[in-house]
Amino acid sequence: MPVTRLRLPGPPTDGLGVFDALRERRSVRSFKEKGIPLKNLSALLWAGQGVVGVVRGIMRRTTPSAGATYPLFLYAVVGESGVEGLEAGVYEYVPEEHEVVLIREGDVRRGLYKAALSQGxxxxAPLSIIIAADFNRTTSVYGARGIRYVYMEAGHSSQNIYLAAASLGLGTVAVAAFYDDEVKRVLGIRHDPLYIMPVGWPRKRM
Ligand SMILES: Cc1cc2nc3c(=O)[nH]c(=O)nc-3n(C[C@H](O)[C@H](O)[C@H](O)COP(=O)(O)O)c2cc1C
Structure with missing residues (x-):
């Protein structure tokens, strides 16, 4: 039986500092056939949407959020041997518990690749992180203007993941060209996908 719910190791305390990570950040599209340690998946998810503390009763995250509505959801697509200690599958990140929950078993990368216009x-990549949104969380407070806020927030999350990857010597690329409904079907999610971020060890040093 695959693990269905897994508490992730704590957020990292090592790696490149923010200015060096900014200098190192590049879009990487060619990866080694080598899995990623669980602690690195933990670091990337935490950077993208992790909890940093509680202010006035609301858990605050690594990204700013319009009215602290937090419309973003992160999913991890783990390939065969993609992340040490995790079976291939689709996992949802639960920021409040810093854990991942298995929502679909098996390696869905081929379906995701086809949904993303066959971008190799x-x-x-051994792992992809998907940034998806529940727009209603923000539009129910801000009306139509909330739509732009959600897109802005996806940018914050994506950049955090880029910088965390650079800090750990990993590579990623923000992929936005895909068929939304196909991605939802392949992952089995109801939230709207905004970015696919394939992650791996860069084949060439940038
Ligand atoms: C909104 C947006 C959409 C993007 N979509 C894709 C994509 O579908 N596929 C891809 O390979 N790269 C995509 N990229 C990555 C850009 O191609 C990349 O950031 C650009 O070439 C600059 O290179 P750099 O990130 O290494 O600085 C996207 C970037 C952004 C900001």
Missing amino acids: WVRD
């Missing part, structure tokens, strides 16, 4: 890095 989506098929080949």
Whole structure:
């Protein structure tokens, strides 16, 4: 039986500092066939949407959020041997518990690759992090203007993941060209996908 719910190791305390990570950040589309340690998946998810503390009763995260409505949801697509200690599958990140929950078993990378206009890095990366949104969380407070706020927040999350990857010597690329409904179907999610971020060890040093 695969693990269905897993508490992740704590957020990292090592790696490159923020200015060096900014200098190192590049879009990487070619990855080694080598799995990623669980602690690195933990670091990337935490950077993208982790909890940093509680202010006035609301858990605050690594990204700013309009009115602290937090519309973003992160999913991890783990390939065969993609992340040490995790079976291939689709996992939802639960920021409040810093854990992942298995929502679909098996390696779905080929389906995700086809949904992403056959961009090879989506098929080949050992791991992809998907940033998705529940727009209603923000539009119910801000009306139509909330739509732009959600897109802005996806940018914050994506950049955090880029910088965390650079800090750990990993590579990623923000992929936005895909068929939304296909991605939802392949992952089995109801939230709207905004970015696919394939992650792996860069084949060439940038
Ligand atoms: C909104 C947005 C959409 C993007 N979509 C894709 C994509 O579908 N596929 C891809 O390979 N790269 C995509 N990229 C990555 C850009 O191609 C990349 O950031 C750009 O070439 C600059 O290179 P750099 O990130 O290494 O600085 C996207 C970037 C952004 C900001």
